[in-house]
Amino acid sequence: MYILGVDTTTELLSIALSEDLQLIDAVELDCSQSHAELLFPQLDHLLKKWHLEMGDIGLLVVDIGPGMFTGTRVGVVAQKTMAIVLGIPLVGLTSLEILASQVEDKDRLICPVIDARRGEVYFSVFEERDGELIPVTQNMALPPQGLVDFLSSLKGKIILCGSGAVRYREFMQAGLSDISDRITIEDGAIFPSARIANQKGYRRYLQKQLDDPLGLLPLYVRQPVSW
Template sequence: MNYILNIETTTKNCSVSIAKEGKTLVCNEIAEEGYSHAERLHVFIEESIVAAGITFKDLVAIAVSQGPGSYTGLRIGVSAAKGLCFALGIPLIAVDTLQALAAKASVDSGLIVPMLDARRMEVYSAVFSTDLESKRAILAEVITEDSFQEFDETLYFVGDCAEKCKEVLTQPNFVFLEDIKYPSANQMSTLSYQKYLKEDFVDVAYFEPYYLKDFMITTSKK
C-alpha cells in the first residue's frame, strides 16, 4: 500500500495527514495565532501514524508544502520532512502551497485565486483553473484596485487576505470565499500522490523551500 505523510506548516495552520493512494485517512491540524508548529508538528506526526494504524516503515514518501509562506513555518516543516526521509530512506515530494490552498475551493467554473498574507497590502498569489492547472505564475504582489483586471471570468479568492483585500477588490466578478483561510495537509493528499506516481521527487539534501521573498530581520530602534 502507498502511504504518504503530508506536512503543511507554511501558515498559522500546523497540519499533518496520512494518505493511502491519494485518499486522506487521518488529518491532524490546528491554527493558532502563536505559531505553535515547533511544539505541535512532531506530536501530530506521531498521532497520525498511530491513528492510521501503520508504522513509519509503511510510508513510501514524505510530502511537504514548499511555500511560499512563513519563513519559520517553512523551515520547521521542511526540516522535519528531510529528517524523516533521511532516516527512512524514502523520497521527498514538494507540493505547491497555493495549489493546495486552491484545492479547498469547491467551484465548478471560473478561476481560483489563492492568496496568503505577506504583510501590509502585499500577498503571495496565483491563479488556477477549477482542475488546479496554473493560469498565472506565483507572485508576491501589492494588491490595488487594478489587480486581476485582466481576467473576465468569475474569480474565487481564498486565503487569509479577505479582510484586507475585499475593500480594494470590488469588481462584480470577484467572489471571496472567506471560510477558506489556510492550506491543509488534507488537500495535499491527492497532489502528493499524483507526484509520487510520476516519481516527481526533489533532492532531499539540496531542496530548499520556496520563500519567494527574502527573509527580513528587523531590530528595534533604541
C-alpha cells in the same frame, strides 16, 4: 501506500495521514506557538494512534510555501530529513496550488491569496485544463492594491480564496467594484490543508514527479524575515 503530509506555512498546523487517495486521519491545530514545538509530538501521536512507524510511510508530502518563513522552514526541513534518512519518496507542493485545489468551482480562474504580512499578499492564478489545475502566472508578492490592479487586467470570472482574500475582502471588493459581477470570494478555503496536499502529492507520485530531498527548498517569493 501510506502518505504523511505536513503543512506548517500558516498559523494553522495541518498534518494528514492517508492511504493512497483515502484520508485516514488528520490534525489541524492553531499554531500561535512555535511550529517545531507542536509538529513532532503531533506526528508521533498520529502514527502511534494508527499503530504505524515512519518505516511504514511510502510517501512524504510537504507544503514548501510561500507562507510564514520560520514555520515553512520547519516543515520542509522535517520532511526532507525523514526522506533522506529513511529513503522515503518526497513531493513538495506550493501553498498556492494547494489552496487552489481546495476550491470546488473550478470553472473559473482561481486566485489563491495568502496574507504575507507587512502589508503584502502572496498570490498566483490557476485555471483547470483537462482536469488539472495549471498556474497561468508566477507566484507573486504585492501590496493589496497591486493585486487589485492585476486582477482588473484579467478577463473572465475569478474566484479568490485564502487568508489574504479574507483579510482584505472589503478593500478588494471596493477596488474591484467595476468587475464585481466577475469576482467571487470563497470562504471555505482559507488555509492550505495537508489533506488536499496528500491527494495532489499521491497523483504526482503516480506520475513520477518526485522531488530531490537534497534540492528541495522553501519557497519564500520575497526575502525571508523571522515570523
